[in-house]
Amino acid sequence: MECRLCLGPAPAESSVSIFGNPHPERLVQRIWTCCQIQVKRGDGLPDTVCLSCKTNLESLISFRKACFRSNETSQLRLDDCLKIKTEEVLLEDVIGDDGPSSPKIPRKKCKICSKTFPSESKLVSHQKRHSEEKPFKCDICLKSFNQKSYLDSHKKRHTGIKPHKCEICLKSFALKYKLELHKKLHTGIKPYTCDICLKSYIQKYQLVSHLKTHLDKKPYQCEVCLKSFSIKYKLVIHLRSHTGEKPYECEICSKSFSQSSSLVRHLKSHTGEKPYKCEICSKSYIQKYNLVEHEKLHTGIKPHTCNICLKSFVCKYQLVRHFKFHTGEKP
Incomplete structure (x- = not known):
């Protein structure tokens, strides 16, 4: 020993x-x-x-x-x-x-969203958000921003320095506001709830993006395969399937991913962390959806049925794989 x-x-x-x-x-x-x-x-x-x-x-x-x-x-x-x-x-x-009795300087007002600002320069900086103009470009990855402060924050990601660390799980972040958002995960508080499906979110913009999924409108269309999306960032991620771009790289094994969430899941394979545990058989998983699919095995319910041979399956991916036997597809 x-x-x-x-x-x-x-x-x-x-x-x-x-x-x-x-x-x-x-x-x-x-x-x-x-x-x-x-x-x-x-x-x-x-x-x-x-x-x-x-x-x-x-x-x-x-x-x-x-x-x-x-x-x-x-x-x-x-x-x-x-x-x-x-x-x-x-x-x-x-x-x-002349003191408090002096008249207040009138604030500048944005004609688009009616937000007010103390100076003309701040108003001009704000109005760039409403336009497509992005004059500040990162010289490393060529990503563009409409404000210099956004570019400065973005460049910190390329340095690899992450000075802001969570005291609970020791996870590090390059930007302080990212740490503050992360801390909310440990509290479990999700104040923004969808009135339609009751799904909750930590940030308001997440709820706004989610609400678009309940609409039939999908204004963001891929120019390659014409697939449409209700949210712009989903189109951005989808386009990487055509370009092969994988900007998120594992520092341990150099494996690359198209999404940051995929990299986060992958990192758990290096630490051996499997936080999602089945309460019945104690089997553990890296991802939550794997646990959800596994728990269906204990119920005995097989909701996914083949419309050709009527064979049933616990998980949808099993039905998709099975269906290829009928089509003869060998991808």
Whole structure:
């Protein structure tokens, strides 16, 4: 019995089994986060950690959390300071040199959405959102933006630096607002609910995009195969199937994906994390929809029936695969 990390003796009574504890994915993730060592179940290497190394891991995690908290506190102080200075400048613009009795400077109003702004420059910057003009282009991936601040935020993704880290799951983000959105996942609160199907979302724009799926309108059409979509980003993702573009690359094995969600799912295969567990047979899965499909096996219900031979299947993909026997298709 050897320790996976220091190769020192790790007898059963004074060691921790990596995959034998109640939360193996947590220990695997900590080893990867602190040591950049990839641990897989059944890889033939030691699968225990001595108490000394486990204590060191916990100390490292605690130290990292303390550093991130301190950095966040410093950033909040800086943001508060900048906010105060900004409010002072705006107050001077409104009050003027003669004090509070001076007339207020009229705010500039957008003719399209009626939103008001304190200056002409901010109004011009805002109006670019309503136009197709995107003068600020990324020199790395050539993506265009209508505001310079959006381009600056986008460029941080190419640096690979992710200074904003979640204290709960240690996931990192390049932008602070992305971290704030991610934290809502841990709370489970989804305040925006669809009145039609009662599906809930964390952000308002997600609900707005979802509502379009209930409409018959599909204004975004692919110029290659003429397939239509109700949401623009779905067309963007679909076009990658024609171009072969896969912009999301795994840093561990260099495998590429067309969608960021596919990369997130793929990364779990390196950590061995399978968070979705069947309550009946305890079998675990990386993705939730795999668990949903698996749970149907326990019900005995087979809702998908072949209209030719009347054979039934638990999952739709099984019916699609079966149907090829009747068509003779061999793709």
